[in-house]
Amino acid sequence: MPKSLFQKVWDAHSVRKLANGQTQLLIGTHLIHEVTSPQAFGMLRDLGLKVAYPHRTFATVDHIIPTNELVEPYADPLAQAMMDEIRKNCAEFGITFFDRASGKQGVVHIVGPEQGITQPGTTIACGDSHTSTHGAFGAIAFGIGTSQVRDVLATQTMALGALKVRRIEVNGKLRPGVYAKDVILHIIRLTGVNGGTGFAYEYAGSTFDAFTMEERMTVCNMSIEGGARVGYVNPDETTFAYLKDRPYSPKGAEWDAAVERWKSYASDPGATYDDVMKIDAADIAPTVTWGINPGQGISINENVPSPDTATSADDKAGIIEALEYMKLPAGKPIKGTKINVAFLGSCTNGRLSDFREVAKYVKGRKVAAGVKAIAVPGSQIVALQCQKEGIDKVLAEAGFEWRDAGCSMCLAMNPDKLIGDQLCASSSNRNFKGRQGSITGRTILMSPVMVAAAAVTGEVADAREVFHVANN
Amino acid sequence: MSLAKITSVSGRGVYVPGNDIDTDRIIPARFMKCVTFDGLGEFVFFDVRHTPEGKPTGHPIDKPQHKGATILLSGANFGCGSSREHAPQAISKAGFKAIIAENFAEIFFGNSTTLGMPCVTAAREDIAKIAAAVEADPQTEVTIDLVKLEARFAGQTVKISQRESARDALVNGRWDAIGELIEGLPTVRATAAGLPYMAA
Numbered sequence: 001m002p003k004s005l006f007q008k009v010w011d012a013h014s015v016r017k018l019a020n021g022q023t024q025l026l027i028g029t030h031l032i033h034e035v036t037s038p039q040a041f042g043m044l045r046d047l048g049l050k051v052a053y054p055h056r057t058f059a060t061v062d063h064i065i066p067t068n069e070l071v072e073p074y075a076d077p078l079a080q081a082m083m084d085e086i087r088k089n090c091a092e093f094g095i096t097f098f099d100r101a102s103g104k105q106g107v108v109h110i111v112g113p114e115q116g117i118t119q120p121g122t123t124i125a126c127g128d129s130h131t132s133t134h135g136a137f138g139a140i141a142f143g144i145g146t147s148q149v150r151d152v153l154a155t156q157t158m159a160l161g162a163l164k165v166r167r168i169e170v171n172g173k174l175r176p177g178v179y180a181k182d183v184i185l186h187i188i189r190l191t192g193v194n195g196g197t198g199f200a201y202e203y204a205g206s207t208f209d210a211f212t213m214e215e216r217m218t219v220c221n222m223s224i225e226g227g228a229r230v231g232y233v234n235p236d237e238t239t240f241a242y243l244k245d246r247p248y249s250p251k252g253a254e255w256d257a258a259v260e261r262w263k264s265y266a267s268d269p270g271a272t273y274d275d276v277m278k279i280d281a282a283d284i285a286p287t288v289t290w291g292i293n294p295g296q297g298i299s300i301n302e303n304v305p306s307p308d309t310a311t312s313a314d315d316k317a318g319i320i321e322a323l324e325y326m327k328l329p330a331g332k333p334i335k336g337t338k339i340n341v342a343f344l345g346s347c348t349n350g351r352l353s354d355f356r357e358v359a360k361y362v363k364g365r366k367v368a369a370g371v372k373a374i375a376v377p378g379s380q381i382v383a384l385q386c387q388k389e390g391i392d393k394v395l396a397e398a399g400f401e402w403r404d405a406g407c408s409m410c411l412a413m414n415p416d417k418l419i420g421d422q423l424c425a426s427s428s429n430r431n432f433k434g435r436q437g438s439i440t441g442r443t444i445l446m447s448p449v450m451v452a453a454a455a456v457t458g459e460v461a462d463a464r465e466v467f468h469v470a471n472n
Numbered sequence: 473m474s475l476a477k478i479t480s481v482s483g484r485g486v487y488v489p490g491n492d493i494d495t496d497r498i499i500p501a502r503f504m505k506c507v508t509f510d511g512l513g514e515f516v517f518f519d520v521r522h523t524p525e526g527k528p529t530g531h532p533i534d535k536p537q538h539k540g541a542t543i544l545l546s547g548a549n550f551g552c553g554s555s556r557e558h559a560p561q562a563i564s565k566a567g568f569k570a571i572i573a574e575n576f577a578e579i580f581f582g583n584s585t586t587l588g589m590p591c592v593t594a595a596r597e598d599i600a601k602i603a604a605a606v607e608a609d610p611q612t613e614v615t616i617d618l619v620k621l622e623a624r625f626a627g628q629t630v631k632i633s634q635r636e637s638a639r640d641a642l643v644n645g646r647w648d649a650i651g652e653l654i655e656g657l658p659t660v661r662a663t664a665a666g667l668p669y670m671a672a
């Protein structure tokens with residue numbers, strides 16, 4: 001019977017059925033970071049357990065790390081304590097740690113692919129909901145809680161119920177000025193924030209076939225924002241070309257064998273899905289959020305919804321709550337909304353292609369007066385490449401602060417935070433209340449180029465107009 | 473590892489209304505700068521319970537009549553957002569033993585179950601009935617019965633539901649899978665041996 005990639009990978013990694021009907025699933029690759037792992041190591045010690053497969057866990061630091069302070073001890077003693085803790089845990093249990101000194105540190109979901117650790121046909125887990133990013137390579141990648149981090153450390157497995165699979169097909173060519181970020185914001189707008197509950201998403205169609213790995217990662221990254229646990233793209237030549245010669249990619253004869261094996265994991269033609277959704281790429285416009293969850297999105301030329309147009313009492317309450325928090329007038333264009341901060345970065349859009357694209361447009365322009373703009377590369381390797389290409393200079397000349405690698409203002413566990421009710425045009429993935437570090441801070445999610453347009457105009461703007469992108 | 477069989481949970485309830493209550497709201501990221509979960513309880517819902525200036529907002533869980541409540545009632549898509557176990561840990565460390573909501577986000581649900589904190593779903597009208605009962609008399613005892621799949625309160629009974637794998641794990645005392653997972657280690661090694669990328 002033809003099978004989907006999800007089923008094949010699931011079957012290959014199923015250890016056994018557990019008493020409650022769940023599956024004990026082998027997790028081939030385990031990624032950890034400093035926020036959700038220290039408690040797991042603590043539990044391991046309490047139970048007197050060891051790490052079962054230390055060579056299959058890889059660690060880095062991203063969430064708490066200051067992006068404008070390289071020298072330790074950090075000004076924040078709590079951040080330093082977490083740094084010390086992960087170093088200690090990795091040393092004690094024999095885990096590879098991409099510390100700052102390695103030159104390979106960065107947001108965990110950027111580091112895995114960059115190092116070639118993220119591979120097709122594998123299972124990956126990380127104590128972080130955006131682990132779905134790794135699905136871009138045809139891996140089944142789960143965000144997990146800390147007790148499961150403990151389970152994976154101790155047994156390289158976790159208990160899990162099977163997921164249904166929804167195939168989301170996007171076909172056609174994206175219009176100029178429309179990016180992978182718009183594709184996923186559009187999808188989440190259609191499904192709502194819990195439309196994906198219980199599903200793994202298989203992204204497919206000619207739009208995805210044509211996407212680079214970085215674009216695929218941007219979409220898979222935000223699967224969780226639509227409620228899906230997992231999102232993946234079938235591996236193809238684009239995937240293999242990306243992985244070739246990465247530090248952890250197989251080499252020589254092993255490479256050829258690996259590619260053959262990876263191909264065999266791709267969904268079979270005729271595989272059945274629990275649900276199929278089709279989207280025409282031409283229907284997708286630059287999309288921005290107006291509310292307090294990633295499903296509350298509109299295209300740049302639409303008006304913010306009004307409670308009067310709500311489809312249900314729930315919808316109405318949701319709109320009222322969101323507009324109140326966002327301090328946006330009902331039924332008015334989102335375009336023209338003044339911004340205070342522009343943030344470029346995160347595991348959604350903190351990769352080389354994101355900065356390249358922004359640099360192309362902001363070259364010779366200036367960030368609007370009164371706007372604080374920061375650009376945070378997703379990894380030290382991204383940072384280095386940007387420096388080689390002079391992207392850091394272009395951005396700095398435009399008025400962006402160029403920072404060191406980390407999560408930064410995506411969730412503001414480091415010193416980069418909104419102040420008061422500042423409004424931030426952000427290339428990150430979550431616009432929850434208080435997400436960017438101020439309990440009244442406001443976030444509008446958008447693509448990096450849209451962030452750049454907002455930065456140079458000082459307001460939410462249509463990047464196609466600001467940067468004269470022909471809209472054909 | 474022997475775990476308690478959680479067949480029912482009883483206690484006073486408190487209603488925290490709203491849909492899509494996300495994990496950032498349950499525990500704001502700045503309180504996650506910690507290396508243990510101890511002490512997270514006092515920060516649960518912190519930014520909803522306090523004004524930006526730090527004054528109490530009169531959140532339901534801070535109302536004197538609801539102090540000591542152990543059953544949290546809420547709306548749809550509870551616990552959406554991040555995978556941080558800090559969220560259910562904060563709720564649990566704040567003294568809650570179970571949550572009744574219209575439905576739950578996937579990872580939050582799994583994390584809570586692993587802590588032995590049942591998340592059960594009920595129809596909106598039924599949650600409203602329980603909420604009304606605990607509002608009218610905060611001393612009302614609410615019982616979540618995982619065997620009969622019903623909630624009892626103030627002489628009334630409503631239907632609740634829970635994913636069977638979680639219910640089975642709770643009532644049979646295997647909600648924390650670690651023991652079973654360790655038992656499976658020999659089979660794990662066999663499965664891993666068939667996957668070239670697992671080789672050292």
Ligand code: SF4
Pocket residue numbers: 062063107108109128130346347348406407410411428429
């Ligand atoms: S960049 Fe943001 S979403 Fe990604 S791992 Fe860091 S905090 Fe999480």
